[in-house]
Amino acid sequence: MAVTASGFIGKATISSVRVEFSSKLSYLKRPFSASKPPVVRSVALSPPARTVESPPVGYRKNVGICLVSPCRKIFTASKIHVPDTWQMPQGGADEGEDLRNAAFRELREETGVTSAEFIAEIPNWLTYDFPRDVKDKLNRKWRTSYKGQAQKWFLFKFTGKEEEINLLGDGTAKPEFKVWSWMLPEQVIEHAVYFKRPVYEHVINQFNPYFVDEDKELP
Numbered sequence: 001m002a003v004t005a006s007g008f009i010g011k012a013t014i015s016s017v018r019v020e021f022s023s024k025l026s027y028l029k030r031p032f033s034a035s036k037p038p039v040v041r042s043v044a045l046s047p048p049a050r051t052v053e054s055p056p057v058g059y060r061k062n063v064g065i066c067l068v069s070p071c072r073k074i075f076t077a078s079k080i081h082v083p084d085t086w087q088m089p090q091g092g093a094d095e096g097e098d099l100r101n102a103a104f105r106e107l108r109e110e111t112g113v114t115s116a117e118f119i120a121e122i123p124n125w126l127t128y129d130f131p132r133d134v135k136d137k138l139n140r141k142w143r144t145s146y147k148g149q150a151q152k153w154f155l156f157k158f159t160g161k162e163e164e165i166n167l168l169g170d171g172t173a174k175p176e177f178k179v180w181s182w183m184l185p186e187q188v189i190e191h192a193v194y195f196k197r198p199v200y201e202h203v204i205n206q207f208n209p210y211f212v213d214e215d216k217e218l219p
Contacts, residue, residue, distance in 0.1 A: 049202035055150035073182035086191040115160025
């Protein structure tokens, strides 16, 4: 299903690297075992992400959310206005807002999810620069002059039922996504937009210990 004006929740089935287009959504298919999906222990597809102790001047303060299912797949969704672009939930943090609370808020606003437990946090900030066309578009929209984003990343475990996921969010913000899927860690990296990929590689590697033991339930 794809999200429509009436607000259907869109869920795509992910199973290959090849992208096949349909009239409603893109199916990303890869032949993996459902019972024992492969685990990413190390990935190095792009230059390393930049890590900093605090957000640099000129970078928007942002939180990223890695929402993992009990079977260790990661919630990933495709943007409404950017075709074939998949990402994990993320969003700006308000001045003075507790960052973990900001991550819960963004998760609720973008996905409708409230049944989630905090597991871990990456201690440093990760930054990425906007490409020129993206920078110009976003700065016009936000009336700012940001070079890029500085992100603090959090790992949450999804504890609810899939019916809770609603891409209309909680009604406090405009919908961001049209379809969603649970992806394997390497698929999340594979289908990320190129300028976010170094950050995604770093995030997956940092949270990798929580994906390694497939027979042990997440805490």
